[in-house]
Amino acid sequence: MEGVDHLAHERDKAQFDVNDMKIVWAGSREAFEVSDRMARLVANDPAFRKDNRVHLTRKELFKNTLRKAAYAWKRIIELKLTEEEAGRLRFFVDEPAYTDLHWGMFVPFLKGQGTEEQLRKWLPLAYKMQIIGCYAQTELGHGSNVQGLETTATFDPKTDEFVIHSPTLTSSKWWPGGLGKASTHAVVFARLITNGRDYGVHGFIVQIRSLDDHSVLPGITIGDIGMKFGNGAYNTMDNGVMHFDHVRIPRDQLLMRFSQVTKEGKYVQSDVPRQLVYGTMVYVRKTIVIDASNALSRAVCIATRYSAVRRQFGSQDGVETQVINYKTQQSRLFPLLASAYAFRFVGEWLQWLYTDVTKRLATNDFSTLPEAHACTAGLKSITTAATADGIEECRKLCGGHGYLCSSGLPELFAVYVPACTYEGDNVVLLLQVARFLVKTVSQLVSWKKPVGTTAYMGRLQHLMESTCKVQKSEDWLNPSIVLEVFEARSARMSVECAKRLSKFTNQEEGFQELSPSLVEAAVAHCQLIIVSKFIEKLQGDIPGQGVKEQLQKLCSIYALYTLHKHLGDFLSTSTITPKQGSLADDQLRSLYSQVRPNAIALVDAFNYTDHYLGSILGRYDGNVYPNLYNEAWKDPMNESSVPDGYHEYIKPMLKQQLRNSRL
Amino acid sequence: MEGVDHLAHERDKAQFDVNDMKIVWAGSREAFEVSDRMARLVANDPAFRKDNRVHLTRKELFKNTLRKAAYAWKRIIELKLTEEEAGRLRFFVDEPAYTDLHWGMFVPFLKGQGTEEQLRKWLPLAYKMQIIGCYAQTELGHGSNVQGLETTATFDPKTDEFVIHSPTLTSSKWWPGGLGKASTHAVVFARLITNGRDYGVHGFIVQIRSLDDHSVLPGITIGDIGMKFGNGAYNTMDNGVMHFDHVRIPRDQLLMRFSQVTKEGKYVQSDVPRQLVYGTMVYVRKTIVIDASNALSRAVCIATRYSAVRRQFGSQDGVETQVINYKTQQSRLFPLLASAYAFRFVGEWLQWLYTDVTKRLATNDFSTLPEAHACTAGLKSITTAATADGIEECRKLCGGHGYLCSSGLPELFAVYVPACTYEGDNVVLLLQVARFLVKTVSQLVSWKKPVGTTAYMGRLQHLMESTCKVQKSEDWLNPSIVLEVFEARSARMSVECAKRLSKFTNQEEGFQELSPSLVEAAVAHCQLIIVSKFIEKLQGDIPGQGVKEQLQKLCSIYALYTLHKHLGDFLSTSTITPKQGSLADDQLRSLYSQVRPNAIALVDAFNYTDHYLGSILGRYDGNVYPNLYNEAWKDPMNESSVPDGYHEYIKPMLKQQLRNSRL
Numbered sequence A, B: 001m002e003g004v005d006h007l008a009h010e011r012d013k014a015q016f017d018v019n020d021m022k023i024v025w026a027g028s029r030e031a032f033e034v035s036d037r038m039a040r041l042v043a044n045d046p047a048f049r050k051d052n053r054v055h056l057t058r059k060e061l062f063k064n065t066l067r068k069a070a071y072a073w074k075r076i077i078e079l080k081l082t083e084e085e086a087g088r089l090r091f092f093v094d095e096p097a098y099t100d101l102h103w104g105m106f107v108p109f110l111k112g113q114g115t116e117e118q119l120r121k122w123l124p125l126a127y128k129m130q131i132i133g134c135y136a137q138t139e140l141g142h143g144s145n146v147q148g149l150e151t152t153a154t155f156d157p158k159t160d161e162f163v164i165h166s167p168t169l170t171s172s173k174w175w176p177g178g179l180g181k182a183s184t185h186a187v188v189f190a191r192l193i194t195n196g197r198d199y200g201v202h203g204f205i206v207q208i209r210s211l212d213d214h215s216v217l218p219g220i221t222i223g224d225i226g227m228k229f230g231n232g233a234y235n236t237m238d239n240g241v242m243h244f245d246h247v248r249i250p251r252d253q254l255l256m257r258f259s260q261v262t263k264e265g266k267y268v269q270s271d272v273p274r275q276l277v278y279g280t281m282v283y284v285r286k287t288i289v290i291d292a293s294n295a296l297s298r299a300v301c302i303a304t305r306y307s308a309v310r311r312q313f314g315s316q317d318g319v320e321t322q323v324i325n326y327k328t329q330q331s332r333l334f335p336l337l338a339s340a341y342a343f344r345f346v347g348e349w350l351q352w353l354y355t356d357v358t359k360r361l362a363t364n365d366f367s368t369l370p371e372a373h374a375c376t377a378g379l380k381s382i383t384t385a386a387t388a389d390g391i392e393e394c395r396k397l398c399g400g401h402g403y404l405c406s407s408g409l410p411e412l413f414a415v416y417v418p419a420c421t422y423e424g425d426n427v428v429l430l431l432q433v434a435r436f437l438v439k440t441v442s443q444l445v446s447w448k449k450p451v452g453t454t455a456y457m458g459r460l461q462h463l464m465e466s467t468c469k470v471q472k473s474e475d476w477l478n479p480s481i482v483l484e485v486f487e488a489r490s491a492r493m494s495v496e497c498a499k500r501l502s503k504f505t506n507q508e509e510g511f512q513e514l515s516p517s518l519v520e521a522a523v524a525h526c527q528l529i530i531v532s533k534f535i536e537k538l539q540g541d542i543p544g545q546g547v548k549e550q551l552q553k554l555c556s557i558y559a560l561y562t563l564h565k566h567l568g569d570f571l572s573t574s575t576i577t578p579k580q581g582s583l584a585d586d587q588l589r590s591l592y593s594q595v596r597p598n599a600i601a602l603v604d605a606f607n608y609t610d611h612y613l614g615s616i617l618g619r620y621d622g623n624v625y626p627n628l629y630n631e632a633w634k635d636p637m638n639e640s641s642v643p644d645g646y647h648e649y650i651k652p653m654l655k656q657q658l659r660n661s662r663l
């Protein structure tokens, strides 16, 4: 960040204290400090350089990731980093690696499903990375439908072992990250069969590679599944394929917290409530929502800074207009900026929800689980979908230059999009939310009071009849009006679905038939949650000069932009009138103008280093053009001026001698 | 296509003659035959293999493209292919190359802007590829705003030459395809300066490389601008950067059809009407719209076939449900199928428009030009935007496997998206359409009758007052009802914008302020064009058993899906009632069910070879799993089971010896 700051005039305009906003974004002063320290540690260490990624072959790329992962672990040990610090360090290294699955799936899953004894055996190994674990659930033929998995684990009482087997080609494990090359162990999901009976899918700890020489163990076939979207992107990960030919593991490698098989082959359920598994799920999805805010804010930071650098048309006093001044540019960019903040705060709330669920589970209180489960599923779905689309929109907002890898945006998109698919396909998840909503509505007549994020359904009568009180555009700044409008829209859509469903004699058939509308009702419900958590956040104490004011504007932008985008919902449920919709648009335009002078500072508040951003267009100092220019020359294509292949393929053509040449 | 056809049962279900549909899709029997012949020629020639693209380094990839381009040219000569055949052959080679710019931009531009004499000199060279040309307009600092280009061409009467110069870093040419490595010549856009006066941007023919040894000529600096989105994708193209240091070219290399500079340095406009340049623009954009239907249909073909292969959940009789049977899957996929056909037919109509415009220009009739210009700009914008989004949606429709390069979808997306930016940034184009619409509305009071695609504005009175006559869901199948609804929505949105604009004292300020709404009005207008051209097509004779019926369904799907997606527009302009909107949804669901049995045949009608599709998921025979499995093993990562880097980066970690290792 040395040299001239080409965006200084933008930073001077800000009407709030950017340092205070940084703390709000990070969640707390402590979180900010840890994050800031780790970001700089990574950025200043040439071992973590990443700008050469797009030029490496797959094998070089992968080897380089192995190096970084080992080096990061070495630094974590040397610097005696806490778990939080280590997590942030890995985050800023910004390169998908087998360690993500080891720490993010293998360890939490062990913790969730292992018995005390199993944890005593496996956790220390995993914590010290004496073993490397991955999460092997998906198969070539089955992903979403976990119950349809084909791999079998048949108990053999003669040897006290399970026999893990892949009976078909489609039963090959397919996709697990870290499986292809790095992992020594896997949690393998397989149908537990004992005494000829199939007890459904269970998790098993299976050693897959030798701890001596890393060779694949007998009976197991493992490979990498090949290139994925983008260049570097997720190709640093060894997503793998695995086939078992009657592989034997000791009986005690079934994860036994919830059920066990005795020496004799008897299947026994433990008295630990199975609902506990939901805890892990809430944890994983909370992480995904926070990741969405990270990825979106990163893209928005790049597009915002570049939009202030880029000038096009409309010359005043000799210089052209910064494209960020165009209302169309603002109307595409600022809602994404607002969404990044909105997702941040809903992620923060999910953190709270996770703690709350964990506490309740400890006291066998399962009452909030279905609601927590539905709401995390829905939030995962809509935040990842909006983020994927938002990154691509940010790329387009950068015009032609956004298409260069040096903009950082193509790779960010390619590495991000699978979040829409893994941990639950987004549409499949929304269908789950829809089922929950329909059930909630149907139970309203009974004694069951809707809880948590569905509490508003308890005021159904009111919401069905209420009319929106907006008379002038400023009324749209009133949080309680906005909230009620979102509640009414969501409630009415759910009720409408329930009504139409009730006309079907076969409920399941009706659900299938109406599923597109049901998905829309689920989206409406989840958008309400995001709006309401943003509003809640603003009701609390938020220190810092001008900080709360800016967040209020962003909250309004998120809400009114969502309203505009889904105007059909609001009008068709008669929640608002066309006139009120048009007033919302007026207010939105006015908000864009108010945010404009603060835009650069609002993305500075993410506190991203240039290393982490990995984008010439998004450079902190705005010094885009000379750096774009210099970067181009580094491409291997520029090693020679006359290209490889000129003599064989260009010269004979120009000289009209193609006919005789061998191609 | 040998072996078992796993989709035969799907093909048997079709209720129309797929061979007849192939002809409709191709445009005519002749077009079909040429296309089919060329597709097979390419598919059966191993020289055009492309499945190894993702594993090549940039330099290898580029060299391989040079080889293919030369080989294709050789075949074109050997087989004495017609221009049409050659074009189709290059299309099926399916790899962006410098030849695209040579044939697609350099040659048409010469033709459009050169004098007879210039054409006599340059065209034969270009036609025989004795020179390779590119189109060098965009600069590092300027793209959309062509008038802002900085490169200068200053006339020096002493030597009768123009001096081409890049006065700043930002004036470097940046982006031109084919410039980086292949081209020997370029049409360079520069500010024509003579006698100290700046006459604005003009095109010049500049030789940039030696025809002897391909070295860059003195005073010129040329390089490749580096990696772009994706893996293979557009990285086969040598988009370039070029800087001039006072490079001299003969005076007669100014393209002089419209204006000349005399020996003495006098700037003289010719009497050729400048409007002729629009002809080229209509031509290029027509091509882009047809390309949109190609790219979208390709993605839809892959996703549709795979959706019929993929099974997940809902086991009946032991086998699970094909995911194509889920209504959510249909509601995401079938509108894209319908859009592919819709874009096809609007492209066909643009072909007609181009002929019409050309004829009129020949007789100095410029009356339809502004309208033709606006409508091609708008159609380019909305078809490319919908196609880019649609490809990514198709990828998501394939679940996890869509993320593999072997699905073909990631590369298709990466290679396609710049179409949203080049030949006019999509938002900038829509703003042009909006300006035209506002002008049309403001002239309605005068004697000027709106023509062509704006003719409906002539019935403004009626459209402002008309009410939608839909009473039951089948009414939505009536083309005249649908058409009027789209006309009314568009007219009302334009009028509303014009009304709000009129309240501003400064019209330009008003336009800027209201630009987001203006863009929406432009979109509405363009969607109307697409709907109306689809309906027009269906009014003509369409032979083939069941063919017209299927197209009618697709037309209704396109219209009703668009209506659903933009429901807010239709409701806020009171064009339809919420009840009517809901009836449209009912009809849409029913149409999905009707299309379902025909889905596979409808994508077969595109007549794509497996080579062209380049997708394991989209294979004609549906034999997905064994091929996915086998493909994975070909990845270089699988050359060894223990990965490169194990000894340095994995072993020391597992053995707890990291501390001592040098990383």
Ligand SMILES: Cc1cc2nc3c(=O)[nH]c(=O)nc-3n(C[C@H](O)[C@H](O)[C@H](O)COP(=O)(O)OP(=O)(O)OC[C@H]3O[C@@H](n4cnc5c(N)ncnc54)[C@H](O)[C@@H]3O)c2cc1C
Binding pocket: A101, A135, A136, A137, A138, A141, A142, A143, A144, A145, A174, A175, A176, A177, A234, A239, A418, A421, A422, A423, A424, A425, A426, A427, A428, A431, B310, B312, B313, B323, B326, B328, B329, B396, B397, B398, B399, B400, B401, B403
């Ligand atoms: C980058 C990446 C990393 C991954 N990492 C891992 C890992 O570490 N471990 C692991 O085990 N797995 C992993 N996976 C696999 C991932 O979990 C699955 O891809 C995911 O669960 C989606 O399942 P699927 O691929 O079977 O999609 P499918 O379910 O086949 O989806 C195909 C289409 O069918 C639709 N569909 C499916 N069911 C229904 C329904 N009931 N109703 C309506 N529509 C339906 C979907 O919406 C989608 O449009 C990874 C995947 C990716 C892409």
Ligand SMILES: Cc1cc2nc3c(=O)[nH]c(=O)nc-3n(C[C@H](O)[C@H](O)[C@H](O)COP(=O)(O)OP(=O)(O)OC[C@H]3O[C@@H](n4cnc5c(N)ncnc54)[C@H](O)[C@@H]3O)c2cc1C
Binding pocket: A310, A312, A313, A323, A326, A328, A329, A396, A397, A398, A399, A400, A401, A403, B101, B135, B136, B137, B138, B141, B142, B143, B144, B145, B174, B175, B176, B177, B234, B239, B418, B421, B422, B423, B424, B425, B427, B428, B431
């Ligand atoms: C793959 C590829 C190939 C190309 N090939 C060639 C080639 O062969 N020859 C050549 O000369 N060029 C080529 N180009 C360049 C291309 O034509 C330009 O990138 C394109 O014209 C867009 O201009 P820009 O990049 O300056 O975008 P910008 O105009 O800088 O766009 C940035 C943002 O500003 C917005 N914006 C700009 N002006 C306005 C306005 N007035 N009102 C509201 N918003 C505005 C845009 O909507 C966009 O969001 C290529 C580009 C690509 C990506």
